[in-house]
Amino acid sequence: MSQTAPFVMPPHIEPHRKPLSLLQSLRAARRNVLEIIPAIAYTQPIVSGSMGSARWHMVQDPPALRRIYLDNADNYPKSEVMLRMLRPAIGNSLFTAAGADWRWQRRAVAPVFAHRNVTALAPVMTATAERASQRLNAAGPEVEMVGEMLSTTFDVICDVALSGREHFDATVYGDAILRYFETAGKASLLDFLRVPSWFPRPGELLGLGAVKTMHGMVAKAIEARRNQATGQADDLLDFMLKATDPDTGRTMSPKDLLHNMQFFIVAGHETTALALSWALQLLALSPDLQTRASAEARQALGAEPATLDHLDAMPLIRRILDESMRLYPPVGMLAREVIADDRLAGRDIAAGDVIFLPLYALHRHEMLWAEPNIFNPDRFLPDEAAARDRYAYLPFGAGPRVCVGANFAMMQAQIILATLLARFDFTPGPGPLPKPTMLMTVRPDTGITLKISPRR
Template sequence: MHQTPPIPVHVPLVREPWGILKSLNAARRNVLSIIPDIATRQPMVSGKTGKRWHMVMDPDAIRRVLLDRLDDYPKSMVTKNLLRPAIGESLFVAEGAHWRWQRRAAAPAFSHRNVTNLAPIMTAAAERAATRVARNGPKAINMADEMVRATFDVISDVTFSGSGGFDRDAVHRAIDGYIAAAGRVSLFDILGLPDWVPRPARMMSGRHLNEMKAFADASIEARRRDGHDGVPDLLDLLLQGEDPETGRRMTTGELRDNLLTFIVAGHETTALTLGWALYLVAFDQQVQDRARTEAQSVLGSRAATADDLADLPFIRMIIDEALRLYPPAGMVSRTALKSDRLADREIRPGDTVILPIYALHRSHLHWDDPDAFRPERFADRKAIRRYSYLPFGDGPRICIGASFALQEAVIILSTLLARFRFTPVPGRDPEPVMIITLRPEGGVWLQAEPA
């Protein structure tokens, strides 16, 4: 009898209609759990929960939202209400002309040359992570936590290198505290109540925010005053950045909001990708063996560098497949400003248009055996239909730090796989839960033995 190979952990999707209260309770625990299973088998699903909504999985319709009519589909108020208290009108939240000038000013900081110049910081963080794993011995280790530590090392060094008094633990606690308090979907948001109605969870998170902002402001002013020797870091590059069309530079407040965006988004999303990638290679030892052979043949026993990336194609495929199965931004929403048609369906002004990236990446219309872990899907990237794979978004608002994140993920993952064999801890599988990002709830508990 033919046996179907096991599939890695996934979110059970809804198979019957839910009312608003049941949807709310589910969304507060895991927003992905409100996605109907039919969304993985159809180009579009529509409904009404307080207000009209449409989940869009059709690549041509997604292109229309993210590219052709970008300004007619701004980020939804739910998204802005969650994030604006922390990161102001930064790149992630701003719209229209205010977003465009910031993007032009920040883009040079993320050029290929500048990202490559920051690679030694990633190599050093990979080496420290490997040392911590080795020191742990054969005991089970939560690799999700280890990857958060490694990527936070990187983001703090590339944003505030040389800043005296940088208390990494305090900043990290502040970020976690804010996400935990403010990140849960509020009933007020789902019902579409106006911004001025207080959201209790967000009121509780003010202390954490003030700590983060005060530290960032002090660091920016100190850098302006004292300068910085060595390779320019992100703060240097943003301070130098100006809109090539107008010559405008960022104020301290604008710099701070964008730096906090890069710190929050830049370390957590890459840490999640690495945590899920390690879970997946422990889940499939054959994939892990192939990846280790590649890593050892290129690296021997040293840590990876930017120069090695072209020689580690299979490890890059593992990262791509982890981003497909567990995209950090598993769902994004937009608000329609004008009447439109998407996938031959009427869109009215005020409708919520949801791009459920998690369902898109597991769509039976776009992927063969979509819940299975198969890194070789990405052997030929040209064969993947545009707008069917969106771990970093697409169009003009594609994630500005995508190349930074991919470089960091390949450097850290290849360094670890060259040195260790990871095996799962029985009964400790992570659970995919999305609040703001798609996290492995319960941690990624693995055993690591020298390879």
């Protein structure tokens, strides 16, 4: 592995080394989902245990993950607990639907993320990167980057999804997302006791206001479009308004539209903003590497913001984002249920068991990564990436349900990061370094405040 720059060990979660009780597990899950991952999960391919009457398995073995995601995917549907947390906000949308319902929704939204359409959206991303640069130039010398990057990626997703954001207040919408994560998005004791999902959880009731705020904004945007002649915008909403199942003739109901737009707006800007924020924090801790990345960006861009045509000339920018999402995957833990008996990583798995997919541990696993807690983008040099198992690195999932917007997200992140690195120097802000914490997504517990200064 290349050693052209000193590599740092950024903050991480120190895992527990003794089994947690039911109450300890609940407290950890409500405080930070990453804390329920035991130390042994970072060194073994599979870890099993029980919680009450439920038996669970954490899987970090790439061949077993391939079986879960691809070869036997129908046997491992998404956990009902995870779906319960998401349904109030995104209903039976693309992320939560299953079977034929999922397949037709996937066909309906896939065209907007086809390669030709994603590349056509690059100018929107370039314009957004320029506006973000102007805001940072005016904001210094210290900026909280998570909020700034959320606003930046919100610009992009609103243009792509709705051809504008006149119905959205980014701050109000972002606050509603966070309130939802902190209420309905937290595990309940009732979940651990396997009380049926129809029984209301306290968090769901506390999250109703946040849902009302988010849905109200999305509904206004949809209604405004319905009152116009559709078919000309070529954005995500237009594709969904026109979408028809070729087999049944089905179109999206108003509820389908609302829930899918809600899902894409949240997922489309939250995860990319976090990847950018973590990347900037890591580079602030790695000045030599930041200097290399900045030189690469300035040589490619000059004084201009990044465009699609620049990306091939900036491979280090892409590697930095890949490594940032290895250390801080947008979603650090997923859960699946088991329909029928199976065998994973040499262990018998029974129907009714729960499968945890701790992507945070997978990406830091000692059997898969050298010095796994170290920030080293050279892990993603072409030869090293080609030699690695495809299922050792899963920031966007895998198999038939791989994230439909992965290419869109990476293009957006590269354009924004390159533009900022060409123009600004980032150094750590005051106070302790942020640690990763997960409710629905992996966020920095204290935000990310950086000192910024224009590059000369």
